[in-house]
Amino acid sequence: MENRRSFFKSIGALGVLGAIGLPETQALAQTSSDAANGAQDRLYWLQVLEKLAFPVLDHLARRELKKAMPVEAAHPSDRGRYTHLEAFGRLLAGIAPWLQAQGLDAAETKLQRKYIDLALLALDAATDPASPDFLNFSRGDQPLVDTAFLAQALLRAPAILLHSLDAKVKRQLIEALKSSRAIPTPNGRNWVLFAVLVETALLTLEQTTIEERLEGSLRHMLGWYAGDGAYGDGQFFHFDYYNSFVIQPMLVDAFSVLRKTDSRFQPAWAIVLRRAQRFAEVQERLIAPDGTFPSLGRSTTYRFGAFQALAQMALLRQLPDRLNPAQVRCALTAVIRRMIEAPGTFDENGWLQIGFCGHQPSLAEGYISTGSLYLAGAGLLPLGLPPADPFWSGAPARYTSQQLWSGQSLPADHALADVKNVEVPALPSRPTPPGAAGSTNAISPR
DSSP states (O other): OHHHHHHHHOOOTTOGGGGSOOHHHHHHHHHSTTOOHHHHHHHHHHHHHHHHHHHHHHHHHTTOHHHHOOOOBSSHHHHTTTHHHHHHHHHHHHHHHHHTOOSOOHHHHHHHHHHHHHHHHHHHHHHOTTSTTOOOSSSSSHHHHHHHHHHHHHHHSHHHHTTTOOHHHHHHHHHHHHHGGGSOEEOSSTTHHHHHHHHHHHHHTTOOOOTTTTHHHHHHHHTTEEETTEEOSSSSOOSSSHIIIIIHHHHHHHHHHHHHHOGGGHHHHHHHHHHHHHHHHHHHHHSOTTSOOOOOSSOGGGGGGGGHHHHHHHHTTOOOTTSOHHHHHHHHHHHHHHHHTSTTSBOTTSOBOSOSSSOOGGGOOTTOBGGGGGGGGGGGGGGGSOTTSHHHHSOOOOOHHHHHHTTOOOOOOOOOOOOSOOOOOOOSOOOOOTTOOOEESOOOOO
8 A cells, every 4th residue: 555655646757657666667767767758758658557567467377367356347247257358458459569569678678578478378378268267258249349459469469479379379369269259240330340350360360251250340330431530430420539449440450461461452551541640630639738638428437548549650650740759759648647647546456447537436337347447558559669769769849739828830730631432352252160140230339
């Protein structure tokens, strides 16, 4: 409890996370105390990463996640069936790029090695049917969501999370991914993308994919384009952050793989990327000068995961020309600080608690539980860039709202001129694997 009080009270140059008592990031602090602001920001992000990741990965690696993780939810007996895969898949999707980042110094490489080892042990524990922490990939509808986030993690760090696996764990992983096909693909909202990510990961693993769940689902999602870089969540547009939680990042990751598999996907990739860039530009403008942003729509308890789309464009070095990478770093750092340092964000054992800014259980929809909250980690994607990248090495820069509210004159903002229809070709014909569920309009509002 004393460490927790110190965590929230410390306001040193490296931020409040310098006091959380995790030895690896303390070592980083000792080697970086005289570093420039970009290096200090990176250290702060690494401390946030460890604060989020350690409880989940350490317990799962020891096959004790189900025993140790609390289940805070409106309906804990129900969400307990799903919350552990939620925590693992969502967290890993956020930290995966860092697990295979290059160009790190010795201290950060040591920290990275620790989490690579934990992640690989956790993958084995999660997919081994004999493990007490064997996770639920197929019972109910929720596992389709979080199998997709796990699949997204695999695509974001294939060198570590796919190609380095031993044969046993790779077989387990393939079977776990395939088992989620027992869950029908809802075709009325963003849920279609969860099947897409699972199939894309299976494609990367050289497995036969299902057109209805891959190309067919992409056609559904692209057909809901609303304009100016944003997609409707089904037929209608919603003012929430699902373009960032799910839609834009999963479209980008899927088409990134497909265009390398078949050049016919290149035109669709270019359109999807251009829309994602525009959406990232909008997201950067949403961040107020003090690091706050509007709480709108569903799932605000995912905290700074709301900026996954902006973080992803930074990671891919695809930010719009008008955005200096360093200003995006400063904007995201301001958001992360405002949210992670709010009293009540973590419980006394270091687990995230439900809330947007602190502990606010009333914000939880019925599908929210402790594991859901770890989508916050998706805001940390730029840690996959090396420290020498301009995102990290650039001098501190004011972001758009700071510039405008200080009276600086900037060019006017303009909507994206775009096309409505995007062609999604079919991959070469292949048989439908046995036991694969088809589509249905029955959906749940996740």
